[in-house]
Amino acid sequence: MSTPTLDKHSAALDAAENTASHAIKVTFRIRRFNPEVSEEASWQDFELDIDPKERVLDALHKIKWEQDGTLTFRRSCAHGICGSDAMRINGKNRLACKTLIKDINPQKPITVEAIKGLTVLKDLVVDMEPFFQAYRDVMPFLITKGNEPTRERLQTAEDRERFDDTTKCILCAACTSSCPVFWNDGQYFGPAAIVNAHRFIFDSRDEGGEQRLEILNDKDGVWRCRTTFNCTDACPRGIEVTKAIQEVKRALITRRF
Numbered sequence: 001m002s003t004p005t006l007d008k009h010s011a012a013l014d015a016a017e018n019t020a021s022h023a024i025k026v027t028f029r030i031r032r033f034n035p036e037v038s039e040e041a042s043w044q045d046f047e048l049d050i051d052p053k054e055r056v057l058d059a060l061h062k063i064k065w066e067q068d069g070t071l072t073f074r075r076s077c078a079h080g081i082c083g084s085d086a087m088r089i090n091g092k093n094r095l096a097c098k099t100l101i102k103d104i105n106p107q108k109p110i111t112v113e114a115i116k117g118l119t120v121l122k123d124l125v126v127d128m129e130p131f132f133q134a135y136r137d138v139m140p141f142l143i144t145k146g147n148e149p150t151r152e153r154l155q156t157a158e159d160r161e162r163f164d165d166t167t168k169c170i171l172c173a174a175c176t177s178s179c180p181v182f183w184n185d186g187q188y189f190g191p192a193a194i195v196n197a198h199r200f201i202f203d204s205r206d207e208g209g210e211q212r213l214e215i216l217n218d219k220d221g222v223w224r225c226r227t228t229f230n231c232t233d234a235c236p237r238g239i240e241v242t243k244a245i246q247e248v249k250r251a252l253i254t255r256r257f
């Protein structure tokens, strides 16, 4: 029978074994752009030893901290909540903090570039202002008429369910920047703005639905959607983006929501 001290020792060994790094060599091919250096963007390879169970965001940190401090990208929470690190990884929009290296074939160089359709400011950082302007334009807040109630605004579970999916949006822009209509014409409101309009149009407590529908009835509104499903595929929150857009289109035709 082992003594308590030995038990502690073997538990520590087990823990060390479980957390031991199994680093492999991985090449990250990153699209670099620095307007102060050149007007042209170019690819740069970085090789590093990293455990494939780590995330792409960990690799970017490692590159920035150990190889090139000028590498520029956005991130904040590192846990899929803030939406600030959407980027094109191996040609697909993803959150760097939610993408495990082992899931994207680390045997080949992993390409990382800025999301499309928005102006690149530096490396992986784009100008999000047009994206947020479209978001502001659909008035993403509760609109009500009359006097303020003296108690909370009640709603049935069924009514809440109608817009549950679209409440999950973290405004990462992965959907909008994967949309070919948005690439060709940045004036299109884009999937994310429509998702956030949906969240309020279908809220039984809101009274601004007609206004929002009129805003989206514009030439740059929902009718530009070509139902390519890129947005649904890109959404890291699993929101059925195309379905939400279809529901807004239907509400515009029937005026029932």
Ligand code: SF4
Residues within 6 Å of the ligand: 083, 168, 169, 170, 171, 172, 173, 174, 175, 176, 191, 192, 195, 234, 235, 236, 237, 238, 239, 241
């Ligand atoms: S709908 Fe999904 S992909 Fe689009 S901004 Fe919201 S969370 Fe990101």
Ligand code: FES
Residues within 6 Å of the ligand: 074, 075, 076, 077, 078, 079, 080, 081, 082, 083, 084, 085, 086, 095, 096, 097, 098
């Ligand atoms: S850093 Fe916040 S979502 Fe990835």
